[in-house]
Amino acid sequence: MKFTRRKLAATLAASAAAAMAQPQTPSSAVPSEELNAARERIRTATDALARQEVPMATEPAFQFKA
Amino acid sequence: MAAIGDDIFFATIPELNARIASKEVSAEELAHAFALRLEQLGPRYNALALPLTELAVRQAKAVDKDLKRGRTLGPLQGIPYGVKDLLSFAGKPTTWGAKPYAGQVFDYSATVIEKLAGAGAVLAGKLAMVELAGGGGYRYAAASLTGPGLNPWDRTRWSGGSSSGSAAAVAAGLVAFAIGSETSGSIVTPASYCGVTALRPTYGLVSRYGAMALSWTLDKLGPFARSAEDCGLILHGIAGNDGKDPGSAGKSFYYTPQYARPPKELRIGYAPADFSERADTSARPAFDAALGVLKEAGVQLVETKLPAFPYDQTLRTILAAEQGAIFEPLIASGRVDELADKAQIAGLRASLDVSAKDYLKAMRIRRLIQKAFAELFASVDALVAPGRTGPAPPIDQPLIPLPGAAPAAPPRASGFSGLIPAGNLAGLPALALPCGFAGRLPVALQVVGAPFSENLLLAIGKEFQSRTDWHRRRPPA
Numbered sequence: 001m002k003f004t005r006r007k008l009a010a011t012l013a014a015s016a017a018a019a020m021a022q023p024q025t026p027s028s029a030v031p032s033e034e035l036n037a038a039r040e041r042i043r044t045a046t047d048a049l050a051r052q053e054v055p056m057a058t059e060p061a062f063q064f065k066a
Numbered sequence: 067m068a069a070i071g072d073d074i075f076f077a078t079i080p081e082l083n084a085r086i087a088s089k090e091v092s093a094e095e096l097a098h099a100f101a102l103r104l105e106q107l108g109p110r111y112n113a114l115a116l117p118l119t120e121l122a123v124r125q126a127k128a129v130d131k132d133l134k135r136g137r138t139l140g141p142l143q144g145i146p147y148g149v150k151d152l153l154s155f156a157g158k159p160t161t162w163g164a165k166p167y168a169g170q171v172f173d174y175s176a177t178v179i180e181k182l183a184g185a186g187a188v189l190a191g192k193l194a195m196v197e198l199a200g201g202g203g204y205r206y207a208a209a210s211l212t213g214p215g216l217n218p219w220d221r222t223r224w225s226g227g228s229s230s231g232s233a234a235a236v237a238a239g240l241v242a243f244a245i246g247s248e249t250s251g252s253i254v255t256p257a258s259y260c261g262v263t264a265l266r267p268t269y270g271l272v273s274r275y276g277a278m279a280l281s282w283t284l285d286k287l288g289p290f291a292r293s294a295e296d297c298g299l300i301l302h303g304i305a306g307n308d309g310k311d312p313g314s315a316g317k318s319f320y321y322t323p324q325y326a327r328p329p330k331e332l333r334i335g336y337a338p339a340d341f342s343e344r345a346d347t348s349a350r351p352a353f354d355a356a357l358g359v360l361k362e363a364g365v366q367l368v369e370t371k372l373p374a375f376p377y378d379q380t381l382r383t384i385l386a387a388e389q390g391a392i393f394e395p396l397i398a399s400g401r402v403d404e405l406a407d408k409a410q411i412a413g414l415r416a417s418l419d420v421s422a423k424d425y426l427k428a429m430r431i432r433r434l435i436q437k438a439f440a441e442l443f444a445s446v447d448a449l450v451a452p453g454r455t456g457p458a459p460p461i462d463q464p465l466i467p468l469p470g471a472a473p474a475a476p477p478r479a480s481g482f483s484g485l486i487p488a489g490n491l492a493g494l495p496a497l498a499l500p501c502g503f504a505g506r507l508p509v510a511l512q513v514v515g516a517p518f519s520e521n522l523l524l525a526i527g528k529e530f531q532s533r534t535d536w537h538r539r540r541p542p543a
Binding site: 044 | 202203283375376378379380382383386403404405408409411412413415416417419420421424426427428429430431432433434436469470
C-alpha cells in the first residue's frame with residue numbers, strides 16, 4: 001500500500017488527536033461507587049470551605065524563605 | 067555474654083544508659099538481643115518491614131569501641147531503635163508500605179537516620195506502616211504491604227496507623243524507641259492504641275529529608291518511646307535546622323526538664339464533654355482518673371472551646387491537593403490500583419479533582435486557624451483531650467463508612483473533636499501519654515501546646531508519669 005505525504009500527515013494527526021483525547025487510565029481495581037464516594041467526600045469538604053468567610057486580605061498559609 | 071532478661075526490653079533510655087555504663091551489658095549484646103527479638107516477634111504483629119540485624123550488631127561493635135576509648139556521644143549511644151519504612155536508608159529497600167514501591171532503593175539516608183547514627187543509636191530494623199501513610203483514606207487496617215498492624219495488647223485489635231509498626235514495636239519491647247510520622251493523627255493514634263508515649267513535634271522542627279512526602283505542609287516526624295523523658299532525649303537528638311528540608315524551621319531543640327515551670331503555674335484547657343459524652347463508656351473511668359492526676363499535681367484545668375472552623379474539611383482539602391500532586395505519576399500510570407485498599411485507591415484518584423481555588427481557600431482558612439490558636443494559647447498553656455475517644459477497634463472493623471452507607475451520626479457533643487486536624491493544620495506539637503485501660507486495652511491523653519512548646523509538654527508528661535505507671539505496663543507475653 002502506498003502512502004502519500006498528505007495521507008501520512010493525516011494519519012499521524014489523527015492518532016495524536018486520539019491519544020490526547022484518551023481519558024485518564026480507568027481503574028479496574030475500584031468500583032465506580034467507591035470512586036463516587038471518594039469524590040463526594042472531597043465535594044462535601046470543599047462545600048464546607050465555601051461557607052467559611054475569609055477576610056479578603058488573608059493570605060494562604062505558605063511560608064516562602066528567600 | 068550477660069544473661070538478658072525481659073526487663074531490658076522495656077527499659078527506658080536512662081535505664082539502658084546505666085546498664086551499658088556499668089558494663090552489665092555491652093552495646094553489642096543489647097543490639098543483638100533487640101534485633102533478634104524484632105526479627106522473631108515483629109512478624110507476629112505485622113510490625114516489621116525489614117530486619118537489619120547484622121548491620122545493627124556491626125554498628126553496636128563500633129559503639130563499644132568508642133566507649134572503650136572514652137568517646138561518649140550522649141544518651142542515645144548504643145540504644146537500638148527502628149524507623150517507619152517511609153524513611154530512606156541508603157542501599158536498603160524503602161517500600162512506603164505499598165506494593166508499587168516494593169522494590170524501591172535510595173542511595174541516601176534520611177537526615178533523621180544520619181543524626182541518630184551520629185548520636186551512636188543503633189538501627190535494628192525498618193518498621194511497617196499503612197501504605198503511603200494512608201493519605202487516600204483507607205477503610206481497613208489491612209491497607210499495608212505487610213498486612214494489618216496487630217496490637218500487642220490484643221492481636222484481634224488494630225495497632226493504629228499509619229505508624230503501625232513504630233507503635234507496636236515499642237509496645238512489644240522489640241526496640242527501645244522508634245521514629246514515626248504524622249500528617250494527621252499517624253503518631254497520636256497508634257501511640258494511644260498501643261499504650262506508648264509519643265511526640266508529634268512542631269512542624270519544621272525535625273527534618274523530613276529522605277522521608278516520603280504525603281503533604282509538604284503537614285508532614286512531621288517524631289519519636290515513640292517508653293516515657294516523656296525518652297521522647298525529650300530523642301527529640302534533642304533529631305531536631306534542628308536542615309537546608310535539605312525546605313520546610314525546616316531552622317530551630318534547634320534542647321531538652322531542658324530542669325527549667326520546667328511548676329505544675330501549679332500551668333493553665334491547661336479542656337472540654338468536659340471529651341471526658342464524658344464523647345468518650346467510650348469503657349474508657350471514661352481512665353480518662354476521669356487522668357484528669358484527677360493532673361489536678362492533684364496542681365495544674366489549673368480551665369474549661370475551653372476550640373475556635374470554630376471546619377478543621378476536618380480544611381485538612382482533607384489540603385491533603386488531597388498535595389498528595390494528588392505528589393502521587394500524580396502513580397495515579398496516571400494506573401499502578402495506584404496495586405494498592406491493597408480500594409478506598410485508598412479511590413481517594414488518591416479523586417484527589418486529582420481538587421481545584422487550585424479550593425486548595426487556596428483551605429490554605430487561607432488555615433492562616434485564620436493558626437491565628438486563632440495563637441490567641442488561644444495566650445490564655446492557656448496547653449490543651450488536654452483523649453488521644454482517641456476509646457481503645458483500638460477490632461482489626462476487621464471498617465474505619466470509614468462503606469459506599470452508600472448512611473453517614474455517621476453527628477457527635478453527641480463537639481468538645482475538642484477537631485483537635486487532631488486542628489493541631490496538624492496549625493503545626494502544633496502534641497504528646498500522647500498512656501493514661502489507663504478500657505478493659506484490657508490501653509487508652510491515652512494527648513497534650514497539645516503552642517508551636518515549639520515541646521519542653522512544656524514533656525514536663526507535663528514527666529510530671530504525669532511520675533504519678534502514674536501506665537507507661538510502664540507491658541502487654542501480655
